[in-house]
Amino acid sequence: MTGSAVVIPAPPAALALSDLQAHLLDAFFAGRNARTVAAYRRDLEDWRTFAGAADMDAAARAILAVSHGQANAWALAYKAAMIERGLQPATVNRRLAALRSLVKLGNTLGLVSWRLEVENVPSAAYRDTRGPGRDGVRTLFELAAQPGGSKALRDVAVLRLLHDVALRRGEVVGLDLAHYDPRRGTVAILGKGRTERQLVTLPPAARAAVEAWIAARGSVAGPLFTNQDRARKGSGRLTDSAVYRLVRDLGKKAGIKARPHGLRHSAITDALDRTNGNIRAVRKFSRHKDFNVLVVYDDNRTDLAGDIARLVSE
Template identity: 45%
Template sequence: MNDSLKLASTLPSLASLVERDILQELLADKKSPNTRRTYAKSLRDFFQTITGDQTREPTIDLVQEFLSLDRFSAISLVLKYKGMLVNKGLSPATINVRLCAIASLVNYARKIGKCDFSLEDVEGLKVQNYRDTTGIEPESFKTMISLPDTNTLKGKRDYAILRLLWDNALRRNEIRLANVKDFDPDGGKLWIQGKGNSQKEAIDLSPQAIAAIQAWIAARGKVNNSQPLFCTLDRATNGHRMSGNAIYKIVRNTAAAAGIKKIVSPHRIRHSAITAALDATGGDTRKVQKLSRHADLNTLTRYDDNRLRHQKEVTTILADLI
């Protein structure tokens, strides 16, 4: 057998090259595990909705059938799907994420020559971000953070998590994804996977947060640097990485135990910390941006407007004019 025949025998068949799993290729191209999960869920919902079969998985044939549509048929189908999402009462942000996933699939297919149309004419819904930036007062959070029993392993863990949520206004996923090696007590830093970032960034910790994390790690015992910084403690899953829902429950239950009537989530604590930081710095949005890590300074301006209640002030002025 000559070299060309040997090479041919090791290559996949032409048919297998044609039958590419474009959806899986798209997901594999996404660096963030969270993005992969979100896109997979969105695309599954799209194909299940348009086929009317909620048990059907998006097979290679089904994906290729969609990508082989003509431009007008494809746009019409996606617009119909968009309308169905609106009728379900889903939030604009959720609808836009699902439309973005479909557009990414189409754009990827176009790049590799498996699709002839784009979805540029399918517009997302206008989203008003952070309309409600109200949180809880520092005194209320002070009561919350006093409740974990730091004589217990769970109490040490929960106290450290609450410290990070307030002192650094972290998102629960940023806490969830941190590993033991990301904590640098000597440098007073924690490396986190920020929202929308493919690489980790270092944030400075308060002395209280450093001490809290050190106490938790010491009580936890010997761990590998690659293990999650915060783990589950129940008998069935002990040592596993905590879920976002587990962190949410810690916050929700602690707030309820503190007698706080408002539903408190990790993100509401983030709102509270950012608002308190604006109060403490006299509304210095550029300085607080280093804490919140918002890419758009206008987002912090909305926090500041809500904090100062400018709309109420102007409403009162107008009412007094008549």
């Protein structure tokens, strides 16, 4: 057998322990999308404040510089302090998860031989997964369209994406004009926890709303949804907080409690109703990774406990 020999490249030089520690946060944030990085930064900043460190890098090094038992004791004290501050269980658990993930990376890189074992606090996730309901959503659409003009077109398109295809507000504001395919009527969204965009096909009403907004917006490249603040000349990307205020304020006008994720809740609940609880099919629609989340939606939708109680009482 003839041919040139295969050359195996030498492995990269190992970083010194001090270099790994110095660049731990860089490695932790690498490969994550901007929204995820921003969320982790907020959570780790809270840990920095509790730890009394000068910056987040120092706070990250501090948790890895103590023994396994000391680290767990420190994390338990942090957990107790957050509970005493009155933080919601979801917030406490998210911040503990960020700290655990950081220590897990330190373990992977050989900085420590252990991982944090502090457990989450019990929480009742998705207590209300029904949202404003069909009538409430219909009212929001009508109120958003009433003022007329380009802002109304934009707002209706945003509401359609939040409800009709159950997008998260971060997925909506992260869209650029280039992510909409007018030939196929699809948007390429960057889903929660994903690094690649996935195509979502728009139903006719949502597609018509998006195209009406694009006709008013123009074909200039950039964010699909822009602010309509005259002072900023409509050039900036619509923000998460602006979408939250939009839905909240429309809800106040309608006399109902409304928020962006509530529209997603309504859509998923409606999808379960219309498919007679077909969790597998609705999972494709909602893009949930965990079937158990949809089981909670389905339980809340059907009120099984209430049905059994009525049977017992009869």
